[in-house]
Amino acid sequence: MTSVDDFRIKSHALLMDLDAATAQMMQLVSARSVSGPAWEEAVKRQHDAYVHWNTFINNRDGADPADAS
Template sequence: MASIDDFRFESHQLLLELDAATMGMMQLVSSKCVSGPNWDAAIKRQHDAYERWDTFIGVPAVEASQNTPPVG
């Protein structure tokens, strides 16, 4: 079972990639390049990054609660 530090590390890595992918898309938008192979690649990168994040964060609550210390 992963520790909270493992969760935080993996979460941070996934969010960095998602942020980089989103910024890449926004740079293309600002340069008015919203079609073609570069745009298609940017969309795929952002979509894949989001899917990895969504899959990671979608851990069932019961499993996730076993990794956190009790409150109180």
């Protein structure tokens, strides 16, 4: 596979994770459950997913952000 394909596949996987985390938060908003442990966990998950995606997109050496942890 080319590096462009690898980039596209990894970016898509990270975006799917970010989308799932955001959807989880929005479900809690719809349920009017925006405080407590479930909310805090959802906020952390969404934040972490965004950080991983953003780091990957802006990383110039192409390394996977999960490998840098």
